[in-house]
Amino acid sequence: MGSFFSKEPVNRPTQYGASYGSPEKPTRKRKFEFQGATPSTIESKTAFSHPRTDEKTTEVDAAPDGNVHRYIVTCSTIFWCTRKDIVKLLSKVDDMPPYGGLHKITKWDHFFIAFPNEKCAKLGVDCLSKNEYRGELWKVRETTEHSAKRMRIDDTVARSRENTDTMAKGVCLSAADVTAKWRNVGYEEQITRKKRKWANALQLVTKNLHREIRKEGRIQWLDDLRRSCDKKGSPECCPLVDVLRAEKQGERNFYRNKNEFTIGFSPDGCGMGHKYHVSELTIGYALGLVRNGQVFVSPVDENCSTTSKASIEVAKCLTPVLRSLNMPPYDKRTHKGYWRQITCREGVRTGELIVSVVVNPFDKDDTEIEKRTTREADGECRTAVVEALKTYFGTNKKLGVFWQTSNHISAVSSDIPALHLYGIEGLHEEICGLRYRIQPTAFFQVNTLMAERMYGLLGDLAGVNKNTVVFDVCCGTGTIGLSLAGRAHSVVGIEMNESAVEDAVNNARLNGIQNATFIRGKVEHRIHDAIKEVPGDKDCVAILDPPRAGLPMNVVAAVRGMRSVKRIVYVACEPNNFWKNALGFLRPRSKAFRLEPFRPVKAYGIDLFPHTDHGELAVLLERNGVQIA
Numbered sequence: 065m066g067s068f069f070s071k072e073p074v075n076r077p078t079q080y081g082a083s084y085g086s087p088e089k090p091t092r093k094r095k096f097e098f099q100g101a102t103p104s105t106i107e108s109k110t111a112f113s114h115p116r117t118d119e120k121t122t123e124v125d126a127a128p129d130g131n132v133h134r135y136i137v138t139c140s141t142i143f144w145c146t147r148k149d150i151v152k153l154l155s156k157v158d159d160m161p162p163y164g165g166l167h168k169i170t171k172w173d174h175f176f177i178a179f180p181n182e183k184c185a186k187l188g189v190d191c192l193s194k195n196e197y198r199g200e201l202w203k204v205r206e207t208t209e210h211s212a213k214r215m216r217i218d219d220t221v222a223r224s225r226e227n228t229d230t231m232a233k234g235v236c237l238s239a240a241d242v243t244a245k246w247r248n249v250g251y252e253e254q255i256t257r258k259k260r261k262w263a264n265a266l267q268l269v270t271k272n273l274h275r276e277i278r279k280e281g282r283i284q285w286l287d288d289l290r291r292s293c294d295k296k297g298s299p300e301c302c303p304l305v306d307v308l309r310a311e312k313q314g315e316r317n318f319y320r321n322k323n324e325f326t327i328g329f330s331p332d333g334c335g336m337g338h339k340y341h342v343s344e345l346t347i348g349y350a351l352g353l354v355r356n357g358q359v360f361v362s363p364v365d366e367n368c369s370t371t372s373k374a375s376i377e378v379a380k381c382l383t384p385v386l387r388s389l390n391m392p393p394y395d396k397r398t399h400k401g402y403w404r405q406i407t408c409r410e411g412v413r414t415g416e417l418i419v420s421v422v423v424n425p426f427d428k429d430d431t432e433i434e435k436r437t438t439r440e441a442d443g444e445c446r447t448a449v450v451e452a453l454k455t456y457f458g459t460n461k462k463l464g465v466f467w468q469t470s471n472h473i474s475a476v477s478s479d480i481p482a483l484h485l486y487g488i489e490g491l492h493e494e495i496c497g498l499r500y501r502i503q504p505t506a507f508f509q510v511n512t513l514m515a516e517r518m519y520g521l522l523g524d525l526a527g528v529n530k531n532t533v534v535f536d537v538c539c540g541t542g543t544i545g546l547s548l549a550g551r552a553h554s555v556v557g558i559e560m561n562e563s564a565v566e567d568a569v570n571n572a573r574l575n576g577i578q579n580a581t582f583i584r585g586k587v588e589h590r591i592h593d594a595i596k597e598v599p600g601d602k603d604c605v606a607i608l609d610p611p612r613a614g615l616p617m618n619v620v621a622a623v624r625g626m627r628s629v630k631r632i633v634y635v636a637c638e639p640n641n642f643w644k645n646a647l648g649f650l651r652p653r654s655k656a657f658r659l660e661p662f663r664p665v666k667a668y669g670i671d672l673f674p675h676t677d678h679g680e681l682a683v684l685l686e687r688n689g690v691q692i693a
């Protein structure tokens with residue numbers, strides 16, 4: 065029996081040749097401790113022999129002092145990167161003490177490395193995280209149970225792992241690491257990294273288009289581009305003209321107008337040699353680890369430089385209140401427990417703040433007495449939360465408090481009714497000179513100030529005039545279309561989220577806009593109904609702002625098949641997925657993809673999410689043969 069990682073710290077790897085360490089070939093024993101079983105020793109072939117996946121055990125690393133020592137780091141690389149490469153990289157680190165357990169699953173792009181202590185793990189993380197592949201830095205992080213799941217170990221082992229106290233070790237992520245992982249990276253460097261990512265997304269279009277159309281004929285602009293490019297590899301399909309940078313304080317720091325906090329226990333005693341202790345109830349960000357059904361939560365604080373200050377204050381104000389109420393947080397495994405989540409949404413321009421508390425009503429198996437007790441406690445909790453927030457914010461914020469009960473697996477869902485307890489009943493925001501009402505579950509861009517600048521840019525890219533119809537696909541609360549309605553002939557929006565469409569219609573009315581129509585439904589089902597609303601004799605620009613996965617291909621084909629659409633502005637929130645939809649617009653005409661293809665003209669990067677590795681890419685596509693002023 066063995067485990068997934070080599071166990072003890074071993075000497076610096078030497079079996080790969082003299083260049084990686086001392087000439088001595090280390091011999092070592094792998095030591096395992098089983099829960100409830102006698103420790104045994106197994107002779108290992110080499111210092112870095114692959115742990116055998118048929119060996120199932122609960123793993124504990126016992127150092128000579130008897131303490132439990134291990135920091136497992138997972139590192140995403142390219143799948144052809146070998147252990148030898150990693151060893152070579154780590155061998156360049158000064159003061160790197162012996163480490164062990166370098167493990168890679170065949171044909172996987174992840175390594176697992178077990179470091180003996182925190183210092184060593186930090187050195188390793190620093191060294192590996194500087195490497196990049198296709199403009200994206202390797203993701204290196206500490207890991208525990210999650211990795212085990214991803215390694216597809218069987219459930220029994222996973223569960224037995226979950227039950228060991230040792231599972232909590234290695235957790236040293238903080239709330240700030242979860243939400244603002246680049247907070248310590250200079251802004252220039254953040255932009256440089258994002259530029260690489262955007263450029264890579266544009267290269268993927270060229271590369272995949274070239275590969276895809278080989279049998280279908282030629283594309284003149286693609287041939288010219290490839291010929292003119294002396295770079296090795298694929299050129300970008302169009303120039304990345306500029307980047308919309310977050311310059312002002314409210315654009316770059318503490319910018320998120322929507323923050324969802326989990327309520328749970330924070331892991332106490334993270335790290336070497338400590339046992340897991342449940343600390344006090346905490347409001348913050350889930351670390352993605354579950355132990356005995358409890359999600360680990362790291363408290364939110366000012367280091368979370370993307371979270372709005374008002375939301376941080378809500379967490380600080382409510383933490384002692386929730387602790388004093390003596391109700392347990394929700395347990396994912398038993399579905400018992402009470403507190404689940406707190407969502408804060410703010411109108412940055414209007415100073416409005418809506419706090420929604422999500423609780424678990426009670427388990428269906430609860431006895432009548434338990435239900436009655438929960439019901440009574442529920443009333444007490446509501447009053448205490450409202451009073452605390454009222455006292456804390458006084459007249460500084462226009463406050464609204466909502467209460468939601470959810471026994472769904474996921475705490476939030478658009479169909480959970482929200483009970484209004486106090487203050488304002490809806491949230492308003494002002495953007496591009498218009499006032500918007502936003503329902504709790506409707507999508508709204510999280511960085512209000514940057515979103516406003518993005519909408520301005522999209523309007524310019526779209527080249528809208530009084531003869532243009534704006535076709536706003538995946539329109540959310542209608543913000544893009546409505547911000548352009550004043551200069552357009554008309555706006556047609558389509559969106560699947562019911563409350564967002566309701567908001568879009570009401571927002572048009574609220575702002576006296578009469579030339580906007582919104583269609584509710586999944587775009588893949590209702591695209592043809594939406595197209596009927598677009599007058600065929602007008603110039604039409606389609607603005608596509610889909611979710612991260614992109615649009616279904618039937619939608620791409622339908623938009624391409626609209627004769628009136630001469631320009632497309634595609635907003636990709638996952639730039640690396642852009643090529644998939646782009647191919648449908650750019651490939652030569654066929655039975656499935658009718659009419660003349662488009663060609664990419666220019667692209668802009670938009671730093672909507674500073675301090676994170678996310679950013680939007682806006683690309684202008686133009687129908688072949690159409691000239692844009």
Ligand SMILES: C[S@@+](CC[C@H](N)C(=O)[O-])C[C@H]1O[C@@H](n2cnc3c(N)ncnc32)[C@H](O)[C@@H]1O
Pocket residue numbers: 507508509538539540541542543544558559560561564585586587588609610611637
């Ligand atoms: C990135 S948001 C863009 C929202 C809007 N353009 C804005 O800037 O506020 C994507 C939107 O697409 C919607 N959506 C996701 N899948 C959809 C689908 N299959 N059909 C229609 N809308 C969808 C989501 O509800 C969300 O509002």
